[in-house]
Amino acid sequence: MSALDLINPTSDLYTKRAPVFPRVVNGRFRRLKWAVMVLCLAVYYITPWLRWDRGPHAPDQAVLIDLAGRRFFMFDIEIWPQEFYYVAGLLIMAGIGLFLVTSAVGRAWCGYACPQTVWTDLFQHVERWIDGDRNAQLKLNAAPWSAAKLARRLSKWSLWLAIAAATGGAWIFYFADAPTLASQFLAGDAPFVAYATVAVLTFTTLSLGGFMREQVCIYMCPWPRIQTAMLDEKSLIVTYRDWRGEPRTQGLKKAAAGPGKAGDCIDCNACVSVCPTGIDIRNGPQLGCINCALCIDACDEVMGKLNRPRGLIDYLNLDDHKKELAGGTATPMMKTLLRPRTLIYAAVWASIGIAMLFTLGGRSRxxxxxxxxxxxxxxxxxxxxxxxxxxxxxxxxxxxxxxxxxxxxxxxxxxxxxxxxxxxxxxxxxxxxxxxxxxxxxxxxxxxxxxxxxxxxxxxxxxxxxxxxxxxxxxxxxxxxxxxxx
Ligand code: SF4
Ligand code: SF4
Structure with a gap:
């Protein structure tokens, strides 16, 4: 928005959100996202149901946060309130791990493993399953309300609600014996706090993952703002090789332009149409980019069809981008990843982990x-x-x-x-x-x-x-x- 817009009383201060309907894409990063998504969901839903024999005097749930007994059980490890420093140590390790990942590969956490990303991805797959791919969704969204549209919407919202309820439901099983609480819950005998927790988490999952989606990443989450302090010129981020893609032009015009007169980008918009946050990476690094790399998959597919080298959009750091612009070549990826900053983060992370393991093994009971x-x-x-x-x-x-x-x-x-x-x-x-x-x-x-x-x-x-x-x-x-x- 320009300064003139601010003083023009007819301009809107708030731009209405344009819904994002990302197209399905195949490729190596999509497969990686599938694997991470399945792993995260499986760990979240299955963990409370794992049993672990600790003898007759302790609970047999493998992972249990026993608030009443003030204990945390994790397989063979039992943490008492007086040993809370172990939990603090785990939180510090999680923080340093996030610094390490961000300095190495930018917002990879956001793009692959953040719960907001995982559940939004899941909701979008359900949406495609009910409404069809991007074009069908756009058409349905623009169509006036009819019985068919209402039926599709109700089917989609019902499935979303079921996923959201299962998500909220799974959470409470971390805090009590899962089979006992499940039967109490279904019989209406569970404590009120269990029903209230499931209701709140069902609502937040449905609203954040189903309806608000990319707006959470762009407007609500503080992490994109914080992470800029952790990125440096060697951090890998999803980047458009503008020196190679520009000037972009479309098929016929490209042919007419003649060899060497047009860049590799044919302005097909495939990279934009698959983007879960609806941005155009060709405009440069942006707050809305969660580094999911789906645009890399989309563009690689296009380049493959054009018999052009893959990597017009790629994981690239700022240093290498500048080098390529000057006619040089990018640094090998391993050298970029293994640099002093990431090695120091890794060393601190590993030291805390080893120290915790050492003290855990030697603590008196x-x-x-x-x-x-x-x-x-x-x-x-x-x-x-x-x-x-x-x-x-x-x-x-x-x-x-x-x-x-x-x-x-x-x-x-x-x-x-x-x-x-x-x-x-x-x-x-x-x-x-x-x-x-x-x-x-x-x-x-x-x-x-x-x-x-x-x-x-x-x-x-x-x-x-x-x-x-x-x-x-x-x-x-x-x-x-x-x-x-x-
Ligand atoms: S997918 Fe590749 S070729 Fe198509 S618009 Fe995006 S950058 Fe250009
Ligand atoms: S621009 Fe590419 S990497 Fe960034 S969010 Fe969109 S699809 Fe993902």
Missing amino acids: LAIDAAQDRNPIVITMSDGTVRNGWTIKLRNMEGRPRTVELAMTGLPQGRMWTDAMDSHTAGRSARIALAPDATTRLHLYVSAPAGPAGETGFAVVARPLEPAVPGGPPQDAARNLKFVRQ
Whole structure:
């Protein structure tokens, strides 16, 4: 819009959206998109139904976000709330992975694996199946309402609604035992939050993937704005080789122009008609381009028919584009991909992953927390000794019951007992039974002869009596405490 348009009261401030009906295309990038789409949908829909035997005391769902029990289960890995740093680590890895992909191949995430792209693609295939390919869709869209048009629209919207409901439905199964929740859901016995979640996700999937489509990428998503900071002159993006395609001209005119007088582009618009965001890549890099490469497939097909080399539209970086314009040749793709920036991203990404794997393999599945009693901290007993108390939490993070020996180290004349014991049986240790996969709370008392005011450090150590899992990490847990005398 020009400045004149802004001050002209008759001009529109908002351009009405022209619906995009992309034509179906075949080719290597379309096949890659099919593969990624099938993989993403399969992972999303099937994962909650995978079973994983963790014994009788833990859920047997392979991937489960147990909000009530405050646990995250993923196959053999169980994450407790105190270990949230692993989830943070995964999120950081996802972020760095996105930086790596973007600096190497531009918006490949947007073009292939973003949920908005995957579901929009799925909805568009359903649309083609009901209404036909691009030309039939354009014709139907322009046609006045009739019984036939209404029937097609209702069929399409019903299928879209079914996909959207299945998408919303699959999400809730990540948060509870999937078979149990499914039968409760169908019987009307599921919690209200399950129905509300499915309703919200059904609505958002239908509206974002079915109706709003490319507008989400162009106007709503912040990622295209952020990613410009991650692209550099070596990042591969879908590019039109204008030096080769221009001046573009159509078949007969091209023949008349004579050899060498016209570019390779025959202005057939095949690249525009397959574009899911409806843009013309020949106008240069644009915010609307999600780098899906379908225009490469379309143009390669045209070039094949014209017996011209493929790659009039191609993955190319800015540096190579400039080189080609000056008559040079592009850098080999592997050299472009393996450059310092991408290697640093890859190294950071891999280091975090290896560090997480290392700590996951070596973490203890027993933990101890202690909070000292206040008000008063010190109690003088009838025999003249002084006593301190602590609330102890013992976390047994294994899916089997265990017995631990809780013992004191340090404070040589100290004696300890728990609220489940008689103080007359106090000693230097106590046996505690721990429920499987649960936190056991107890009150610990420690007494020692009175003495000069001050603090004396000591520790409590929890040591499981059952043999450790063969090859597993050490299982002792300890906590340093301070005994206070006043
Ligand atoms: S598909 Fe190729 S030849 Fe046809 S308009 Fe696009 S760039 Fe030109
Ligand atoms: S211009 Fe090409 S790569 Fe970009 S969104 Fe359209 S079809 Fe995909």
